[in-house]
Amino acid sequence: MGAMDKIIEIQNISRTFGEFKALNDVSLDIEKGTIFGLLGPNGAGKSTLINVLSCQMRPTTGSAFISGLDVVTDKKDVLSIIGVVPQENSFYDELTVTENLRYFGSLYGVAVIDIKKRSHRILEMLQLTEKGSSRASTLSGGMKTRLNIACALIHKPEVLILDEPSVGLDPVSRKALWDTIRELNRQGTTILITTHYMEEADLLCDRILIMHRGNIVVEGTPEDLKNTVGDRVIQITSTPGDYNALTDRVNTLEGVASCTVNENGLKITLTNEQALEHVIETLEMGGEHITNIESNRPSLENVFIHFAQEEWH
Ligand SMILES: Nc1ncnc2c1ncn2[C@@H]1O[C@H](COP(=O)(O)OP(=O)(O)OP(=O)(O)O)[C@@H](O)[C@H]1O
Ligand SMILES: [Mg+2]
Structure with a gap:
């Protein structure tokens, strides 16, 4: 294998809130095509890092690039190639499932015909087909989580970023989510996922980063990490x-x-x-x-x- 084909480059990112340092000089490269897991206890800085990568929050210092695009200065282009599944649901409660997909699709400039085609496949993949014309507010918790993911897929992102997507999913839905993530990954999507489920991280991720209090503690394959502890x-x-x-x-x-x-x-x-x-x-x-x-x-x-x-x- 040649030099690593980096799709995400994080260079000395720090983020402070007043006196508080939520991210402390974080540097990391993520290779194209990987399923990358971001782990760490509550408050470690995972969501903050994801917010920076998805252009929702500017870093205090440092820079980050996705596919060579700067998350601060090339925000619009970055947003067109990433899909973000935030920790809080981002869809509209009063719209139906299909209307939400149409809304997110048009937001990303996807042609109406493509929205139709993709919606069909995405709903199937996330087992939401029969809820297409239901108002989002009427979905069960786990279904809302899946709709939140569906909305992030409508523009076929190169990089999918998921912040604790499996919270509240039943074991069957969780396995289905893993299958969906693996399938997207097989199709070439790079995945960045945070989770507190160690089994999920172990089974799903090619590489794992553990953060603590804004710092990187260790990074490697799940096997590497188990060997490191010794x-x-x-x-x-x-x-x-x-x-x-x-x-x-x-x-x-x-x-x-x-x-x-x-x-x-x-x-x-x-x-x-x-x-x-x-x-x-x-x-x-x-x-x-x-x-x-x-x-x-x-x-x-x-x-x-x-x-x-x-x-x-
Ligand atoms: N907008 C904000 N203003 C002030 N402090 C913030 C803000 N956003 C995050 N923080 C602080 O930064 C730290 C990291 O928060 P972050 O949400 O990134 O943690 P996390 O690793 O995602 O945790 P969790 O596993 O609980 O989701 C926390 O101490 C949090 O209180
Ligand atoms: Mg978080």
Whole structure:
């Protein structure tokens, strides 16, 4: 593969509100064709960053480009190639589903005939076909979320930016949303999505960025991030299973973050995989015969908690 084909370039963006710094010198490139996940605890600055990228808020300093277009000086052109699904619904309650699509289509200068054709496909993709002539205000919560997404797709954006799109969706609708996002991505759309669902981030995203208090903490593939944390969660079963007598000794070993007794035996979190050898030695010297060892990598949830902790800042 050649040099990375950047579609989003963020260069030293900061955004302050009075004294408060919501974004602190954020720089990031996103490659064309990726599904990119933006994670971080409440108030991390995710929506602020999205607002800057979607021309809804000017950065205090720094610049950002989408497809080479400056989000501040080329606002009109940027808006024509991005679709934005904001955290709050942006459609009109008093219009029907189809009227909303027509409205957003004309806003983006899409020809009436194309609006018709695309509306049909988009409603099908988002399972809203039978609600086409219903007033938006009468839709269920999850349907409103899907309409919010539909409105962002009518002009066939190159980049789709979604701020927590799966909040309030039932598990089936959420899976359908993932399928929709994957399908759009297959068709060439670059996706930037924020979410608090770690499973969603893990399953959907090619790359993930974790933010905290306006700063980038870590960026990489979900696999990279799990490896970065390095912790392993070990479950050991042994006979005779005199576990309580052993936890103190195991806990003092280097590379052991914690050792507790659970229904299956000992649950040990290692910060260093090499420590497992010493754990086994310690148990054997304590008269235990090990019958089972299970070793699990941390989940993305462990990674999130690890990086979202205060100690990192
Ligand atoms: N218009 C504003 N005026 C003042 N402060 C703001 C404004 N917009 C955002 N902030 C502050 O900036 C910080 C980041 O907010 P932001 O909405 O970007 O967080 P977030 O990562 O999207 O959080 P969440 O997961 O809760 O949606 C917060 O402390 C917020 O209060
Ligand atoms: Mg937000």
